[in-house]
Amino acid sequence: SQKIEQNSEALNIQEGKTATLTCNYTNYSPAYLQWYRQDPGRGPVFLLLIRENEKEKRKERLKVTFDTTLKQSLFHITASQPADSATYLCALVVSGTYKYIFGTGTRLKVLA
Amino acid sequence: KAGVTQTPRYLIKTRGQQVTLSCSPISGHRSVSWYQQTPGQGLQFLFEYFSETQRNKGNFPGRFSGRQFSNSRSEMNVSTLELGDSALYLCASRGSYEQYFGPGTRLTVT
Numbered sequence: 610s611q612k613i614e615q616n617s618e619a620l621n622i623q624e625g626k627t628a629t630l631t632c633n634y635t636n637y638s639p640a641y642l643q644w645y646r647q648d649p650g651r652g653p654v655f656l657l658l659i660r661e662n663e664k665e666k667r668k669e670r671l672k673v674t675f676d677t678t679l680k681q682s683l684f685h686i687t688a689s690q691p692a693d694s695a696t697y698l699c700a701l702v703v704s705g706t707y708k709y710i711f712g713t714g715t716r717l718k719v720l721a
Numbered sequence: 722k723a724g725v726t727q728t729p730r731y732l733i734k735t736r737g738q739q740v741t742l743s744c745s746p747i748s749g750h751r752s753v754s755w756y757q758q759t760p761g762q763g764l765q766f767l768f769e770y771f772s773e774t775q776r777n778k779g780n781f782p783g784r785f786s787g788r789q790f791s792n793s794r795s796e797m798n799v800s801t802l803e804l805g806d807s808a809l810y811l812c813a814s815r816g817s818y819e820q821y822f823g824p825g826t827r828l829t830v831t
Contacts, residue, residue, distance in 0.1 A: 643819060
């Protein structure tokens with residue numbers, strides 16, 4: 610079956626450390642993969658996009674990697690802050706379609 | 722630019738009733754997608770409309786339907802509501818590659 614898994618439902622880390630979130634997919638041919646942030650009671654907010662032919666993307670303290678051989682994307686937040694506490698969702702866009710498939714999310718809590 | 726707006730924000734309905742939710746995308750965006758979000762299932766794709774045509778559809782029963790108007794505003798309808806339809810319904814308009822989500826409509830079915 611086709612699915613996207615984010616390996617941790619919840620992740621607690623200390624302020625200042627690097628948070629690493631994982632997104633694995635099976636049976637998809639992705640055109641690109643995106644990461645979103647969602648705060649309680651709000652809609653997801655787009656953070657980063659990485660295409661199938663890209664290995665790494667960076668934006669300020671955020672970094673995304675994409676390994677199509679392993680069928681995995683890693684999302685890193687460096688120098689994490691309590692304000693980074695939120696649920697992070699990965700979304701895969703299937704090649705040849707406009708269909709977004711979302712993972713179930715990882716709830717990140719950065720402890721002060 | 723104004724963001725994606727959804728109305729109403731909260732709704733309580735009784736089993737068996739029907740409900741219509743509304744979404745106004747970002748000005749200039751022609752694609753609107755609808756999602757259902759529940760704690761157990763996460764964010765699940767319902768359907769996508771582009772220029773008034775349904776372009777993609779998820780795996781939901783026919784009780785869930787939608788439409789898009791010429792001004793890109795979209796509505797979603799759920800008929801014969803079931804308790805399991807209680808969820809946060811999100812709509813998103815699509816830019817070049819990313820989606821911009823509205824705040825959602827929290828539907829509670831009693």
